[in-house]
Amino acid sequence: MTSSSTSSPWLVRALAVWACGAIFYCYQFALRVSPSVMADNLMCDFGVQGCALGALSAAYYYAYASLQIPVGMALDRIGARKIVATSIFLCALGCLAFSGASSVFMASLGRFLMGAGSACAFIGSIKLITLWFPQRHVALMVGLTMMLGTFGATFGVVLLPRFFDAMGWRYSMILLGTAGAFLSIFSWFLLQKKKENQSVYEKKEPQKIGAGLMLAVRTPQIWCLALFGCLMYVPLSAFGDLWGVPFLTRVYGLGKSEAGLFISTLYCGVAVGSLVVSALSDRLKARRPLMRAGAFMALLCYVIIVMVPVPGTVMMILLFVAGFAFGGQLLCFTAVTETLPLWASGVGVGVTNMTIMMSGVIFEPLVGQILDMLWDGATQEGSPLYAIEHFRTALLPVALSVGGAFLLTFFIRETHPDHKKAS
Template sequence: MSAATEQSGDTGAPAIGGATGWRPWAAFLLGCLFFCYGFFQRVSPSVMVEDLMRDFAVGAAILGNLSAFYFYAYAPIQIPVGLMLDRYGPRRLLAGAAMLCGAGSLIFAFAQDVNLAYLGRFMVGAGAAFTWVGAVTLVTLYFPLNRFAFLVGITQFFGMTGGVFGQAPLAAAVAQYGWRTTLAIAAVAGALLGALLYLIVRDRPKPSGAGTAPWVSVMAALRHVASNPQTWIAACLGGALVGPVLAFGGLWGVPYLMQVYGIERTAAAGATSLFFVGFGLGAPILGWLSDYIQRRRTILIVASSVSLTTLLLLLLIPGLPLSVASTLFAFHGAGAGAMVLSLATAREHNRPDMTGAVYGLVNTAVVGGGALLQPLIGLLLDLQWDGLMVAGARVYAVDAYRWALAVLPLVSLIGLVAALLTRETFCRQQQ
């Protein structure tokens, strides 16, 4: 980033001009809560699979596509989001994005056909596109470099808390009130969050006479970041770590567990929420550990190996007790939490004034993994469907799930290769 990435050094003082006392922490907390809300919206379809199939009369492929419409809006605008936050500041952009999320959730809640649901889901994704990059921007604005990895890990913890609330608690709310009423309430929450962001967050004051970066410099920054192989390695690694969590934990895990173990939706959602519990704990712990030992690559290799191993155990060993499978979910999520280190390595391998472009490009790959895997698994399920329907919703056999989910270890293997190709930064800026 440009103005947004000026740091105050390692003194611990807020980086933003004139911001002291409670406001930096309040702004940071609101950024975390917005990311939490966005992640809640991201995974919410996972506990509504049967309801959405029935109410919209669709199969797994279309449902996967409907869920992925969040990512279709989210992923392509990550780089523009970073540049807009650099140019215009976070206050109005984050407030407006939260309002857009709420409006999209309301449209989805009252949609009577799948096309209107597509629109609502797309709007939610467009608003949520500002959550992660916006939260990281607030960390960069308000806090010094030596707190970056830890505070970004805390931000991820809040996001995964949203993932947890989007599982068992949301499943219970859907069972009690129905999915439409529940999402309408979520829409109101988005509007309230937008109002708080507008009231609390402050943009960085610009020096007298300062203007915004010309478009040519923006394009030069993008070209520079994209020409660095380590940027693409970090992006690939981040996508491979998070993609299986978004695909399995964020959509297909609940119906898979209901079919394999014959359990109710709330219990299945409780088990899959351990993906996000592990992620939420793993991100800040691994971020702190990496900063402490001054190493990125070693932790990324170990975390990628854990992600791959847990998926292989889950899919290759039939008859695993649910308690064992749930434990593996948590370990997989913890390994995926190393995504914060892929972001850190990408940042450290590029110039400090190009951080906005780095954040946007890496996060595009991270959410792009989910955007590709969710509908791909749905398509593979439909190819294996034997025609069975219950209460107006398609039912897929256990073997169909295992066949469709076999793509996930392949993705994790790609992540391990990317980790091995990562060049160590020793937690220092390389340019």
């Protein structure tokens, strides 16, 4: 970094750019988890069961996952301003389409548009971080981004039910769409090229647009890191984003708002863990040990959460610790940026995030399918009523997925820059 790069005006601008990306990530997180607190409403209004609800919610992930590589390549080639602003607008458009849906198909289309727009949120934020901050601060800034994102998840599971009760889920989605439209306009005017870094960046960039993609997919460590991130993310995508609230309302007899409060402790743990683990990783100058420790801690917590009846206070503690352990998952993104050169970092993170988002594509409908297979036909207020043991059986694969992430850490190399210098 040059002396001019460390001046106060530059720092203020860098933080403003980061905040824009992080707020977008926060916004899309609220959209992502919104079906969890209106699951019964959606099943009743559209006349569907668990598997169809899972497929409806997963439409978000179909778009999100499939667009990770194209968005990563676009960020590397075009830049953040046009991509981020357009992506936020797509999220807003998806909210409006979802709010007016009269069928499962139209609702799925709305979710698909939300996912298409959200595809840029996290990798766009990471791209902005790698361009505006020195490498030694990347892990910390990624952790701060995830921490802010969890505020969106907390809003989604705690406050959205209050909006739904006050104005209905359709008008609430219109409100979210309006907020997205304003954020899109704001980002268009804020995000500009970092001119002092542009000439160096262009000199290093290869001529072929697919060079970064080929480098990423031919690097075995990228796939190890991506699969680790995917398996660690399964509990968040399947449990936190969709089935956690129905599980808690059925197994523990909680209301939606109270169940949402319980799930919010999971995301509070993610917020704290993202910041603490990232900072600790930089201080220890190591990534892999914390990734392994996080996977092991998460495995223990989720097995107890799903399979063992515990008091409410203990459940909240377990959810918080499980979320804290998720901080180890974020290090896979830092490791990707340390494995690939800067000009390929966007598409590398895209490949990683695409793999991670496949967790929602696979496991959200899978849990619903298992519930439907075990369902005895009982209903409550027009929605399927699943037995407690059915929920435990359906969610067990979600808990065990973290065990696979733990095993993968034995195949991941240490990527911290100081470790590379020492070796």
